[in-house]
Amino acid sequence: MAAVGGTFDYLHIGHQILLLYTLLAAKETIYVGVTGEALLINKKYKELIQPLNLRMKKVRDFLESINGKLEFIIFELKDPFGPTTSS
Numbered sequence: 001m002a003a004v005g006g007t008f009d010y011l012h013i014g015h016q017i018l019l020l021y022t023l024l025a026a027k028e029t030i031y032v033g034v035t036g037e038a039l040l041i042n043k044k045y046k047e048l049i050q051p052l053n054l055r056m057k058k059v060r061d062f063l064e065s066i067n068g069k070l071e072f073i074i075f076e077l078k079d080p081f082g083p084t085t086s087s
Helices: 013-025 052-066
Strands: 001-007 027-034 069-076
Touching: 001 013, 013 027, 013 052, 027 052, 052 069
Parallel strands: 001 027, 027 069
Antiparallel strands: none
16 A cells, blocks of 8 residues: 555646656555645635646546556545544
8 A cells, every 4th residue: 555645736747756656655555635625725826726526537547547457545635634643
């Protein structure tokens, strides 16, 4: 398992490199938290950020284009810690 999180707005080469390294670290499952509205409240220019569902789709499409055999769990990141604080 490997996990990563971010806003992933306009999926650029930096995001792709981060996701590629995550793919290299994963054996079966990758968890990707995509920043939701709750965490964007104070973000500068938040009105220019792509909708959450589009950002999540672009992350999934990119990951599947590299390795369609792994399981990808892509979810809305509602707080800074995501599921890391639960057991």
